[in-house]
Amino acid sequence: MTRFLLRRLIYLIVLVLVSTSVAYVLAATQLNPRSRYEGRNPPPPAEVVDAALNAVNMNDKAPLTARFGRWAGGVIRGDLGLTIENQPVNDELGRRMWVSLRLMLIGSILGSLLGVAAGAYGAVKQYRFSDHLLTVFSFVTLSIPIVVLAVLFKNAGIGLNNLLGFTGDTKLLYTTGEMTPGLAVWSWEGLTNRLSHLILPSLVLTAVAVAFYGRYQRNAMLDVLGSDFLRTAQAKGLRRTQALIKHGLRTALIPMATFFAYEFALLFVGATFTEKIFGWHGMGEYFVDSVTKNDVNSVAGVTLFVAVLVLIAGFLSDVAYAALDPRVRVS
Amino acid sequence: MTEPETEAASRGRLVLRRLLRQRLATVGFITVLLLFIAAYLSPFVGAWQYNELDINAFLTAPAGNHWFGTTQNGFDMFALTMRGMQKSLIIGLLGALLSTTLAAVVGAFSGYFAGALNTILLTLIDLLLVLPSFLIIAILSPTFRGKTWLIFVLLLAAFQWMITARIVRGMTLSLKEREFVQAARFMGVPGWRIIFRHILPNMSSLLIIDATVNVSSLILAEVGLSFFGFGVQPPDVSLGTLIGNYAGAALTYPWEFYFPAGFLVVLVLAINLVGDGLRDAFDPNAGIQAG
């Protein structure tokens, strides 16, 4: 089994390398960093522009193979190159990724736990009020684009603040940024302030994840509801609810493992929008800005980050699958 | 099944639910149809065209012949929303058709003809799944800027088909072992003909449901990309560009945001209802056990 997972990991790493390379090549050929210096008045001399572009390895006059070689060489050494503003991509990524990861981890962990619980509950209470409530919630949430959902949450937050009289600088729920500037990070105020900044954006992502998992978990539960082994469990003397939870839920968790990988990719896009709406300086903002700025190395860096995330999620899916299903755990 | 009364009640609820489900699907279908008609008829009905400026009305709330109000530049919100919906609908429908067709063909061929073709297609699918579609389309967006939006649809579809193709492949693998396919093979019917005559028709329900679900996913994907300016490019508008442009105005000039957003949500919801109804209709899950 370990060998299977190891081989799987190697395959995934190869895929990540290939996909990042594809992204680099696409970015290097499609984006035009030279445009940054065009239209300036007075126009800078061509040599100066070339020198500036060469410095960050984005000169379109250099052959693509050479640029790719230099970039790939750096990546192997753990250096993602320089941004178009001559800053190390590593630093920028290092700072921003935790901002995004914080949101995504909260969203995915909270969302998957709550979603699985809600879906299982819905299936057990099939066609009762609570089941209908979950179905409607999932259905509507998954029909709303995350941008719109984030705007709705933000406005609701502002409305709540106003309603409860938090009209000054101190708010109950903050809707911009990740922390009020000037507070000591590790002080009590700093932490609570961070927390009240975190609540709304996390809620957005959690809601989406709950809707997603809740829907699939419910369906997976309903699939096993008519199964023979549930009947056996009841024939043994387990009560219906006991059988549903001990035998039904446990088995219905297996397909969830595969959804984990898909859902994580979905969550990254979700986090991008959420950051944008709530004014967080995370990976999403970085990526959008770097495409607009024709910043090839940054674009490639973000793609690598996302690909690695998908890889980790995919690998965790495989591990979870093997842990949940003894049938794939062949020695 | 504790006591007869609740049993009867839950059965009644089941029947009611099935009815309701079907009715919800009907409601969804009619809503999509009405929105479609509205989107394409509005240029002839509304007082303003989407690219027409009313220099007497900047940022006015819904009133008079500006049913949905106006924007900062004096564009009519109703005309913009309807125009945006046209684009979203056509992108969704066209993209779904493309991606489901691609998924069906790739999945069926890779499942039916094992060997090198299968390996290549599977690796391609894996690779496309790891490539973040959002990022790739964003990177390519400067290229199709100023060109036809059809390229954008092609790109959206190109990143939408992989999971379905895998499902189709899986079903093909099992259908291939089914005896009616084997019978055709042992009669001497060629492989491509078996695929189009026996295999794909036997998963038509999956493909129809998938196409429906894809319409709404693609509309949502368009919104996401256009929100950041990576999708539909001005002067063209879509619901995504409208939502992107006016998300900041949601509190101050709510009509700018909530009309396009509202129409979008209703549209997607309606399409999803149709998809769900179709799923139910194709798989009624009738719980009879023969003894």
Added chain:
Amino acid sequence: MSAGTAVPLLDVKNLSVTFTTDAGPVTAVRSLSYQVQPGEILGIVGESGSGKTVSSLAIMELLPQTARVSGSVRFQGEELVGRSDKELSTIRGRKISMIFQDPLSALTPVYTVGDQIEEAILVHADHGGPGGQGGGSISRKAAKERAIDLLALVGIPNPRQRATAFPHEFSGGMRQRAMIAMAIANNPDLIIADEPTTALDVTIQAQILDVLRTAKQATGAAIILITHDLGVIAGFADRVAVMYAGKLVEAANVDDLFSRARMPYTLGLLGSIPRLDVGARQPLTPIEGNPPSLVDLPAGCPFVPRCPMRIDTCTDREPELQPLMASGDDHASACHRSDEIERLDMKSADVFRAPDLPALSTLSTLSTGSTPNEVPREQRKILLEVRDLVKEYPLTRGAILRRRIGTVHAVDGISFDIREGETLGLVGESGCGKTTTIIEILNLTRPSSGTIVVLGKDTATMTGAERFAIRRDLQVVFQDPMASLDPRLPIGDILAEPMHAHGVSPADRADRVRDLLRLVGLQPEHANRYPQAFSGGQRQRIGIARALALQPKVLVLDEPVSALDVSIRAGVINLLEHLKTALGLSYLFVAHDLSVVRHIADRVAVMYLGRIVEIGDVNEVFDRPAHPYTQALLSAIPLPDPRKERQRRRIVLQGDLPSPANPPSGCRFRTRCQKFAHELDDAARQRCTDESPALEDRTGSRDRLDACHYATQHSVL
């Protein structure tokens, strides 16, 4: 039991079960009444849809929520219908336990077998402990030990170690043993076994029936055995109840039912099963038509449309199940004419008769040449010849980077031939390689090793065009009539497809489709209906018609009747026999049901683990089998005759089929061979271990080869 004999253990009265479906309410069980006495074995027989499974699930209240149950089920004097889930859960598994048909899906895949048996013990620990063992709760550790004891009791080797295995690591027979262990864990008073052996091979079936007998001895429980197999019932049950269309139509003690059936349906069932122990071709009397739909049952007797004895009263009024006037015992039957049948002592053949099939001369598009029936075998042309055929599969592991970890020897050097106008039955249990063999033949490609010659052409040297042309003469009928017809095409198109592929003109196609439908006993007007509109038996007829569309010479029949209900089966068998003589066909008939093979085949080849162990004239082989495996196989098949069953000494094979990836050395059967185990001395055994016995003539009989060093003829029927 405290109740004694006065109160029956189980008393079912007017039990009805109705399902709400989209098509309307379906009454699957209609006022069913029967009793089970303590320690008694009641067999319930019926075809699919007769309500036999639903009624037994209703006793346990294990039906889906869409079911409405009415009537009364009294167990040890206590009413069960309408009790809460909580109350019932103290009875389920403790007083009444159940064994299901499919032991794979009936066990939870994610828990070990030991854990699942343990759970059955622990869940009742606070209900006064396992019945009969006194009160008090039981510790986890004690439960684990008891689970291991139970596994040992049902015959699982190394129970301590095997208890930690997951269900998918068990073979089908082992899983069913584990299910039985679970069922007897709390010494129940009643065990309901729902088709416990249907999913299993015959030799494993014999093992499981043995285990059930052991379980009964250990617990003293009464058993309700639900099955469609009259043979199993004959050898196992004390009393038999026959169900049809949700109702009990006849009930009697087992001897009476088989010798003096008094309801036409029962008579029909008994007349339609081919008998393993009848040598000369006995005529089968099929029951025409199909069981009724339960959605809108007409007022009268549900068997009316299929009953040759129907009178007007039958359509007006449904007969009640009543004790027969002439017999003073507990023989009851639901037929208006039972007393008449009783008086005349009518048998199956008196009530039913074989139907006429259309003469071939009326079907101009299908007539062929003469039928060479009278020519001796040696002089007839060889149509299909298989020599030393080997098929090996690589055993691979890994999803992406596949690597080979072994070889499955699915078929390992088999040889046989089929001559003009002849039927060869290829028999064996699952995993013996018979399906691989026919797929290899049908593929018409070069085999891994050995040769396949079809109509004089070697598949190894065939060109693409020749291969395509040969497909005309070599056609196939598959097992599952549901899966073998494309549900998306009308049957006219299905029948025309082979003709289209081989360039028959559209006008000829239409004509021949009509004739084909008439040939197999269907109406030409049926051509534009879809497969769903037909019953299983009719679909199998369509499958046969499609195979005949190109007027082939050889037909490969892959278990053509095993998916059909008993009453339908006889009709299809009769049709196949008729077609064979009328069209001069040759059959390669693959089956696991030896009774059917005896009925239809001229010669038979018995396969075990990729090899043919015995081949020869069907009567020779069945009456005087020489190979121990053939003997065991024949011995394992229950006969629908209670008296014979009681007298038979059964050879029960040990263990499971070894893995074809790792077959035993020498003789492949030696690990399970009764002769090897009990009759041979060490020196003789050594030869079995070292030397693989060749397939040769050891008995000196005409047309008979076997592959056993120590073959001796020995009748087992």
